[in-house]
Amino acid sequence: MQRSSVLNLVTTKEFDQKVTVKGWVRTFRSNRFIALNDGSTIKNIQCVIDFENTAEEILKRITTGACVSIVGTLVESQGKGQNSEIQVDELEILGDSNPDEYPIQPKKHSFEFLRENAHLRVRTNTFSAVMRVRSKLSFAVHKYFQENGFNYVNTPIITGSDAEGAGEMFKVTNFEANKAPKNEDGNVDFKQDFFGKETNLTVSGQLEAETYAMALGKVYTFGPTFRAENSNTTRHLSEFWMIEPEVAFMDLEGNMDLSEDFIKSVINYVLENCKDDLEFLDQRFAQEEKGKPQLQRSELGLIDKLKFVTENDFKRVSYTEAIDILRNSKPNKKKKFQFPINEWGADLQSEHERFLVEKHFKCPVILFDYPANIKAFYMRLNDDGKTVRAMDVLFPGIGEIVGGAQREERYDVLIEKMKALDIDEKELWWYLDLRKFGTAVHSGFGLGFERLVQFTTGMGNIRDVIPFPRTPQNAEF
Ligand code: 4AD
Incomplete structure (x- = not known):
């Protein structure tokens, strides 16, 4: 039988x-x-x-x-x-x-306790539901891109470059601690290391994906990325999965359309294919809403919140418009922003992003055209000379879920930018080659998969939507 x-x-x-x-x-x-x-x-x-x-x-x-x-x-x-x-x-x-x-008794355990038992927590209702939704979302990601003519590219995990220029990289070395050979200047001689140069775990597959977009037209990556930032928040992991489409002949407008269509499509897929799990999470969510802060609080239930996102347009707002709104707003009657926005050019903090999404527009927001000096080197400079064609998609309860841009396709402008930021041309010669040989307008974005899972399942802490979370001081399993 x-x-x-x-x-x-x-x-x-x-x-x-x-x-x-x-x-x-x-x-x-x-x-x-x-x-x-x-x-x-x-x-x-x-x-x-x-x-x-x-x-x-x-x-x-x-x-x-x-x-x-x-x-x-x-x-x-x-x-x-x-x-x-x-x-x-x-x-x-x-x-x-x-x-x-x-350790897993037939009663409600706290998520903190279950995190300490990450090898067993998937045997609980909440975690099994979350991980099934995660699996279906992964499938929906591939389904969307495959059905829309994208090629899946596997970009390297070990790289020699810092795609974001933010210096948040985990080093990869074969030298034993304190035994690294030194060169004549007294610095570590990476030429003698395994790869013959300094290497790190990738922070983003974007730069390599760009090379493939310049030949295959429409590509996407979906793989692990790593950030050595010491952020102990409910939205940051040291190892997370990123989805990065990159498309030739697509400008920022097209990039915004793609991100919105993509997100709506994968959420719809889960709404249709994970009904029981979402209903379970919705009910659990409603119970938690009353007291404990483990799950996000919201006026809408989980399923209604997901439907709201799929059925309504995302609001598109320029950085400059957003700054005007923020300058004239308070998060609530009694409180000012902890980081008041005094001038154009300031980077937005999560309190500002949340205000725009949750209080002001009350829907997902795409912010675009950011000041050049707070964004990465590869973003295309606008004609005003001070903003770049960057975009961030901001979600309720999550904040930034997508970061992307139209890429600087002009060789001279890119070289200038790299010089200004002290980025070594020799390190990125291959990236510059794309601008020398058949350059073209192109754009792409990165979506943090765990933030998407967080939103879709209503879980409050990003550590609870990945099987074995990696965060500072935590790699037990
Ligand atoms: O905004 P980020 O840093 O953009 C990039 O890395 C671009 N190179 C992507 C691209 O254009 N291809 O990161 C993109 C997204 C963020 O919006 C966020 O959702 C997620 O990655 N993310 C994180 N998720 C979890 N933990 C972290 N530490 C994250 N850092 C970024």
Whole structure:
């Protein structure tokens, strides 16, 4: 007899069939009712044991977390809220779970506690729902790009460049600590290192993706990126996944259209394909809303919030307009901004971004045309000589979810910019080559995958939407 998934068993109407199922015990009540889950759905299948004919020794071993194999008859359930249940004929314990030691008890645990048990937390309802949504979102990302003529490019993890010029890179070296050879100037001689030069983990695949856009036209990356920034916030990870489309012959306007269409499409996919998980999270979200701050607070429930984003236009606002709004606003009647905006040119803090999205426009916002001196070197200079064709997409509860730009395609202007910022031309000779040989207008953006998962699942902390979060002082698993 073929093994059935719990998902099949809780949805089928074909009763009175013999079934076999394997999974982990969530709860065992009254020596009779096992709630069994195998990860295929948020729902458990109830397995009813004939306890009078089951050995005491076996009953004792049916504990939360134990792995069991069950053979029985699927029958229509009389219980409320469940379609079917299994009358158990045979039960085999595949793996015991000592209840005195198993950390995941059948009660609500705090997310902090579960983070310390990241290897087991996916056995809870919340984390299994989040990780299934994450998986479906990954698929939706590839589906969107593949159906729209993009080629998937795998850009390198180990690179010799700093794409963002922000110096937030993890070094990659084969030298043993304190034993690195020095050159005549007394500096570390990276020529003798594994790659013959200084290397780091990539902060973004953008520069390499640009090279492919200049040949394949429309490309995207979707891979891990790394930032050695010491940010202990609910929105920052040291290792996160980034989605980076890069498109030839597309300007900033097209880039904004693409980001909006892409985000709406993947959220719609999840709305259609993760109904049970989203409903579960929505309910959990509603409960949390009342008291604890672990999940985002919002006037709308989770599903309504997702629908709102897919059904409404994102508001497009220039940096200059945003500054005017912020100069004349307060976050609330009593409070001023912690970082008041006094002059044009200031970088926006998350309090400003949140104000624009959550209080002023009350919808996702795309800010564009930022001052050149607060943005990366590769962004195209506008004719005003002081702003660049940059864009950030800002989301409620999340802040910046996308950062992108039209790229500087003019060789001379790019060289000038690099000189001004002291970026070594020799390091980026290959990037400059793109501007020498068949240059063209092109644009792209980077979307932080975990921030998208955070928004889609309503989770308040980015550490709870990636299986094994990497943050400062934390790489246990
Ligand atoms: O704005 P960023 O730094 O842009 C780039 O890296 C560009 N090279 C992307 C491109 O144009 N191809 O990062 C892009 C996005 C942010 O909007 C945010 O969603 C996410 O990446 N991000 C992070 N997510 C989690 N933890 C961090 N430390 C992040 N830093 C950026």
